[in-house]
Amino acid sequence: MTQVWTVVVPVKRLGVAKSRLRGALPDQPHEALALALAVDTVSAVLACPVVADVLVVTDDPAVATETGMAGARVVPDRPAAGLNSAVRHGAATAGAGWIAGLTADLPALRPAELAAALSAARTGPTSRRYLPDAPGTGTVLLAAPPGVPLNPRFGGSSAAAHAASGALALLGDWPSLRRDVDTTTDLAEAARLGLGPRTALLCGTAAPTAGRSV
Template identity: 80%
Template sequence: MTQVWTVVVPVKRLGGAKSRLRGALPGVPHEELALALAADTVGAVRACPVVAEVLVVTDDPRVAAEVAAAGARVVPDHPGAGLNAALRHGAAAVGGGWVAGLTADLPALRPAELAAALEAARTGPNPVRRYVPDTPGDGTVLLAAPPGVPLDPRFGVGSAAAHAASGALALPDAGPSLRRDVDTAEDLAAAARLGLGPRTAALCEAGASTAGRPV
């Protein structure tokens, strides 16, 4: 496998990120959980054998320090501009080549599953953007573009249909850890069944201990 991809990961300010997860882990500060999700996602992308660079778009200083220490490149976000603007900003900073946008809430992500999806995007029909829908099928977790083709992200409610309508093609057979984004406590439990990254797993153990549940 050749390291050709730059993966752009936008991360909101921790205080406003993943609002539907607030209170999901008793005794665990919400910002710590949001940071753990992002850190485990970035860690998995960094370990992916086809990824040459991870570019994180954020204006949160804790996130920036964390991911920079893990080897990611950080580009400042424009506060309040939104997810799609952050992805466009990150893609523009890449300056060309194979570029993918990935959500920052994939704590169970396996590097091999990400590699398989990116390799499928690179060997499929080109020049065409490709996307991976989330587990329910309505949202999008990954959007990939070949050199010379704008990323043109359409993330948000109904993004899978929006990406398809924009000419992007779905990537079949994407692995479950790539499709399992986390927005709710139920999503987090489902991700835990797949196997969480180390930061999120440690917080889940702490939350279970606080709640008096078996770990």
Template identity: 70%
Template sequence: MSQPRWAVVVPVKRLSAAKSRLRGALSGVPHEELALALAADTLRAVLACPAVAEALVVTDDARVAAVARAAGARVLPDLPDAGLNAAFRHGAAHTSGGWVAGLTADLPALRPGELAGALLAAHNSDGVRRFVADAPGTGTVLLAAPPGIALDPRFGVGSAAAHAASGALPLSGDWPSLRRDVDTADDLTTAARLGLGPRTAALLATGHPAHSAS
């Protein structure tokens, strides 16, 4: 039996409002450039993943939309002031109705093979939504739903527990680059140790981290 190919929904906020806790993480680098690099490198890995048939970026930011289209993603305008979970639902509603995953846009070290491994594990889930927690274990980086099952995202503070409470089951694979979302300067330092995508790596080479993880 061949494995399914997935539609992956990646919401991206307006760059001026995105990743507020990361502001100032690289001295000499405009915040919007760093936020755009994180999203661009995440999307690059998604589109390079053999398990992915389509990437759908939900955004109202013109620069993000241009980068996404140039990379080969489909772009859907965000719903005004509706929030992250509404953006995930909006994107999922515009897929073909097959296997759907929602992915955060702040995974600059993401490896396509790790994403493929997580999606394969999610496929073997007997019709149940599955999620991948972030490295600390409290947040969520990936939420996956089989055909006929609503994505039902619960992203935000404490989202791993919220997804579990909603009936989604955790995936426990060893996927460090998938679990390493970047919210702070320390997160960025840790992601750099894993190996950043080209756009974020280029910014790190020109800027200076505000501080490093201990």
């Protein structure tokens, strides 16, 4: 597989990230869980065979340190500018080429599933493509070919917003990619798929060995 994609992963400050998960692990600090979700996501993206570069957009020092040590490029975020602004900032930093924006809460992500989705985004019409989350209302992945702005619409009902903006839905059975984590129920479902090592350690579950490899 050819490494052609730059993937932008925006990560909020840990103290305000994933607010609906606060208290999900009573014996662990909330910030530790938010960081684990982001690090496991970024690590899986770095292991994806079609990804050439990973840009983490954040103004959180711990996120910058941990994801940078994992191998990502860290781009300083502009405080209070919002998720979509962070994605646009990362895409502008990346420059020309195949660009994707990915949410930072995919702790069960398998590199092979991400590779399949990104490869699907390069087939068919030359346009922006989006992948809905497991419930079908949100968006976990937004991709664009060279010369086409990402024009992200992440947020509430973002799948419909991306469709209305002209993006085409990606169709594929990629459960680990579509399983973002906003609630304790989501976290339990991600655990059934197999969590990445950082999140698994916090949750007291066994991290997969072969499942997260390509």
